[in-house]
Amino acid sequence: MSTKTLPARTHRSATRRLVSAELRLLLRDPLTLTFVLVFPILTMLIIGGSFGTEPDEAFPVNPSHWYVASYFTVVIGATGLVMLPVHIASYRERGVLKRFAASGFPRWSFALAQLVIGLSAIAVSGALLMAVAAPVYGVPTIEDPVRVGLGIVAGSVAFVSLGVLLGTVLPSARAAQAIGLLLFFPSFLLGVGGPPPAVMSSTLRSVADVLPLKLVTDSVREPWLGIGDGAGALIVVTLIAVGATALAARRTAL
Template sequence: MTVPRTASPVADRRARPGRAVLAAETRLFLREPGSLFWIVAFPTILLVVLAFVPGFDEPSADYGGRSFLDAYVPTSCLLAAIMGGILAMPTVISAYREQHVLRRIATTPARAGHVLGVQVALHAAAVLLSMVLVLAVSRLAFGVALPDTLPAWLLAYVLAVVAVLGVGALISGTAPSVRASSTLGIVAFLPLMFTAGVWYPVSAMGGLLRDIVAATPTGAAALAMDRAQAGDWPSLLQVSVVAGWAVLLAVLAVRCFRWQ
């Protein structure tokens, strides 16, 4: 086999397509200050602003004897997942398909699947970082106790992150253009925000509204996290609802993905 000498070889080394994609995409991710702000900084900023509203840090019967701020910690964490999964990620993936980046990568030893996997992983990492920031700031600055049943809290949260990223992946995989992708994103954005309790804490909702919200991925997660925050194990039903959504959305997102 003849090897062209279009330019001299650097040295023989093992190719690492996956690692090269990870390096390039990480660099690109850090070049999106807008996304980073909304995912990593905004949920904490919102919590800080609310902490200064008089009365929000006082225990109230509405929130089972805890303060509004206590009840808002899970919501802030879920908000990070919504920002990452619905607002940020679909635009990137849709643009990659529209601009034929996925197709270009498919002609190389790297796979387009590498790019998608890395994108999901990077957004998930930013979401988890945001969660750590929310927990740290609420604990250190405002004395909100860490979740008493931390493993259950984390389980419910991670399942919710998977479900929300699944919604985002489903949108970016099926929307025919970047424009359609952002429109669908906004359609999904508002109900997810509402059911995560951004406007009104899910635990304080009552009646039929609560039952409906409890059936949504972010609503069920908010309830499960709320109970774990207070030291109780979340009900099997709540966790099953979040887990069911996570599996369903992840499978749908993978199966429905259109490469071009």
């Protein structure tokens, strides 16, 4: 057997063990799971039924469908701005990252494990959100599945990478939670789950238009509901994803 094969297999096995351990630890964190799984669903159920079902001057489509399509990106934002930063910052506090490095894990394994965890959380939470929305408001027909898929993937990678980056630069889990929530709620209210842009002031719309979570939402919601192609937002989100991934990979090298 080639001597090069053994290290490769060892690295793959070590990475699988790290991913498996990380997933088990995530399932034991009720606060994080509650926020990522429950918060988007509860707020969607409340806001989604507040504006009726008929399009008007504020909503170009059924308002309930507007919020169902929008709230998938709330899951992305909650994962990247709250779940992952707190999770990783708590590791740094307890010296877990140093123990990973001393245990001989490949340098890239932690970043890969966090990517898998973040994307898994988004997939599960997003599917649960749609399952709850279906009997209540109905899931709107996806007008352009390819563009919607690209928006979800690019947005998920961008926010998972941002979450990893925040977790590696913030000094503690409490700081990560405070900063994460401070970043999340304005983005949530202005860019996704709050009032529609048509009723906002021009100042608030200008602020909302540059928020990364609003860009992710536009790249998903517009092609989903057939109210635009979301191309401009998708390009910016993709650039954010590339830059954030590169920075996060450098920060998490063990």
